[in-house]
Amino acid sequence: xxxxxxxxxxxxxxxxxxxxxxETPAEFRPTPARKGPTAAARGPVxxxxxxxxxxxxxxxxxxxxxxxxxxxxxxxxxxxxxVFGSDKIGPTNVAARTYYVPxxxxxxxxxxxxxxxxxxxxxxxxxxxxxxxxxxxVPAWTLIAGRTLMAIAVSLISMxxxxxxxxxxxxxxxxxxxxxxxxxxxxxxxxSFCALAYAFSxxxxxxxxxxxxxQAIMLPLYFISGVFIPxxxxxxxLKHVAQVFPVEHLSDGLHHAFAxxxxxxxxxxxxxxxxxxxxxxxxxxxxxxxxxLPKAATG
Amino acid sequence: xxxxxSVHGLRKxxxxxxxxxxxxxxxxxxxxxxxxxPNGAGKTTTVEILExxxxxTEGVVSVLGVDxxxxxxxxxxxxxxxxxxxxxxxxxxxxxxxxxYSGYYNEPRDIDETIALVxxxxxADTIGTNLSGGQRRRLDVALALIGxxxxxxxDEPTTGFDPSARRTAWHVIDGLRELGKTVFLTTHYMEExxxxxxxxxxxAGGKIVAEGTPGTLGGRNRMAATIRFTxxxxxxxxxxxxxxxxxLAGEDGRVxxxxxxxxxxxxxxxxxxxxxxxxxxxxxxxxxxxxxVYLELTEAPA
Numbered sequence: 324x325x326x327x328x329x330x331x332x333x334x335x336x337x338x339x340x341x342x343x344x345x346e347t348p349a350e351f352r353p354t355p356a357r358k359g360p361t362a363a364a365r366g367p368v369x370x371x372x373x374x375x376x377x378x379x380x381x382x383x384x385x386x387x388x389x390x391x392x393x394x395x396x397x398x399x400x401x402x403x404x405x406v407f408g409s410d411k412i413g414p415t416n417v418a419a420r421t422y423y424v425p426x427x428x429x430x431x432x433x434x435x436x437x438x439x440x441x442x443x444x445x446x447x448x449x450x451x452x453x454x455x456x457x458x459x460x461v462p463a464w465t466l467i468a469g470r471t472l473m474a475i476a477v478s479l480i481s482m483x484x485x486x487x488x489x490x491x492x493x494x495x496x497x498x499x500x501x502x503x504x505x506x507x508x509x510x511x512x513x514x515s516f517c518a519l520a521y522a523f524s525x526x527x528x529x530x531x532x533x534x535x536x537x538q539a540i541m542l543p544l545y546f547i548s549g550v551f552i553p554x555x556x557x558x559x560x561l562k563h564v565a566q567v568f569p570v571e572h573l574s575d576g577l578h579h580a581f582a583x584x585x586x587x588x589x590x591x592x593x594x595x596x597x598x599x600x601x602x603x604x605x606x607x608x609x610x611x612x613x614x615x616l617p618k619a620a621t622g
Numbered sequence: 623x624x625x626x627x628s629v630h631g632l633r634k635x636x637x638x639x640x641x642x643x644x645x646x647x648x649x650x651x652x653x654x655x656x657x658x659x660p661n662g663a664g665k666t667t668t669v670e671i672l673e674x675x676x677x678x679t680e681g682v683v684s685v686l687g688v689d690x691x692x693x694x695x696x697x698x699x700x701x702x703x704x705x706x707x708x709x710x711x712x713x714x715x716x717x718x719x720x721x722x723y724s725g726y727y728n729e730p731r732d733i734d735e736t737i738a739l740v741x742x743x744x745x746a747d748t749i750g751t752n753l754s755g756g757q758r759r760r761l762d763v764a765l766a767l768i769g770x771x772x773x774x775x776x777d778e779p780t781t782g783f784d785p786s787a788r789r790t791a792w793h794v795i796d797g798l799r800e801l802g803k804t805v806f807l808t809t810h811y812m813e814e815x816x817x818x819x820x821x822x823x824x825x826a827g828g829k830i831v832a833e834g835t836p837g838t839l840g841g842r843n844r845m846a847a848t849i850r851f852t853x854x855x856x857x858x859x860x861x862x863x864x865x866x867x868x869x870l871a872g873e874d875g876r877v878x879x880x881x882x883x884x885x886x887x888x889x890x891x892x893x894x895x896x897x898x899x900x901x902x903x904x905x906x907x908x909x910x911x912x913x914x915v916y917l918e919l920t921e922a923p924a
Binding site for chain 2: 360364381382450458616
């Protein structure tokens with residue numbers, strides 16, 4: 324709650340500062356003359372990084388996106404750990420605080436990769452921004468790769484924040500041996516959920532529908548996939564339903580990678596395989612259905 | 623020299639509806655060409671085919687020597703597009719948006735010079751989505767210009783603007799002429815076409831119904847002029863000399879004469895009035911405006 328209060332206070336101050344800034348016309352500062360060739364001239368990798376950098380800048384200036392992607396997972400961690408404290412829970416029978424770091428990390432990855440991306444893509448498409456970018460020589464895959472790279476970066480930043488808060492506020496032991504498992508699961512999960520976001524955005528007609536539709540799909544999945552409550556408390560049939568969807572596998576993979584009892588690098592290949600399969604299905608669907616043009620017809 | 627845009631027999635059908643019904647166009651290098659027509663006439667459909675966003679049903683289209691349906695990045699390097707509806711890049715300032723787009727090109731224009739060209743120096747560090755409608759449109763023009771294209775499409779660049787924002791936008795578009803750009807402009811404001819264009823084609827119902835310079839469009843230079851005046855109490859149109867009575871087009875308090883030779887007939891009229899000792903204080907002589915021509919051309923056929 325203190326965090327929330329601090330965040331609100333910071334937001335108020337920032338808004339006040341922004342308003343002040345908006346009133347006084349900014350002094351015209353010439354950009355330093357361009358040094359060397361442009362991103363496009365330096366090749367595809369430079370162009371992807373260029374796109375990811377500006378996508379990230381835009382994202383960080385969006386209050387709503389910041390709240391849902393960065394602040395909300397943190398809030399969930401604080402709430403769940405406060406409620407369940409040191410109860411032994413979950414398949415690996417760990418203290419609740421240790422359980423919720425990976426559980427909420429799964430939510431953070433999905434928030435950054437899927438939820439934020441579906442909303443952003445829908446807005447960019449409906450406002451004609453994707454269309455305008457398509458009118459430039461930038462290759463389509465560069466735009467997609469740049470945005471995906473940004474989503475992975477935000478996912479990892481969000482997870483690191485959760486882990487640090489877990490470590491220093493609640494004394495959760497962070498495993499070092501299983502870092503490969505944590506990182507691989509998070510990155511594969513992030514890429515797959517990005518692909519699913521591109522696929523899912525094709526089903527959304529307008530900007531207003533994006534947020535409620537995404538939440539309507541994700542909230543039930545969070546509940547049955549071990550993100551909010553341990554899956555052992557669920558009836559068997561519901562567990563099987565959950566195992567069809569990728570959320571359970573991201574959550575399961577991270578839970579195992581974080582569990583103190585896990586041996587080796589903490590990579591659960593079956594979870595990674597299912598995530599990758601969902602990603603491939605999403606990519607295929609997106610390639611088939613994805614459109615750069617607004618769905619709302621123009622004259 | 624090869625035309626920048628060349629279109630022959632272009633058709634676009636959506637089911638039974640023919641949005642573009644056989645269009646021929648040629649646009650030369652350095653020309654500002656206006657595609658004028660009411661909403662739903664087929665302007666945007668045509669432009670989007672030329673921009674490579676839509677496929678065509680029939681016809682031959684060449685833009686800078688390339689079929690837009692097969693436009694590759696090298697071709698997109700040479701074409702700029704200001705779309706009818708596109709918002710600013712979310713969360714980026716004017717300068718950042720231009721930095722982002724300039725990275726897409728191999729040889730972009732200078733960012734500050736481009737900002738100055740559209741008159742957004744004061745707003746360079748403002749978030750694009752916080753700009754006013756007119757300023758946002760100018761940002762759109764800047765984004766279309768940053769790659770230093772040879773040809774720029776402007777799809778209804780001033781729709782919904784207040785008069786002062788429209789003047790500013792016209793000034794910016796006029797500036798493109800000095801850069802030697804070829805401009806393809808669509809609009810449903812004849813005033814805009816008259817103000818900016820070297821050549822105008824009027825489109826209605828998917829067909830080009832007239833083509834010409836703002837002065838000659840639709841035979842405007844050959845159309846009859848109108849002389850209108852009010853006669854004083856006690857004098858009627860019947861009292862006019864016979865050669866003027868023959869020109870009578872209407873009398874509803876004010877007399878209206880139409881004539882191909884306004885000067886000669888005006889002379890007869892003033893001689894007659896002076897001889898009778900009357901004045902015609904509200905006399906007015908008018909050539910048909912582009913608006914008259916336009917309304918006549920685009921009137922839906924009965």
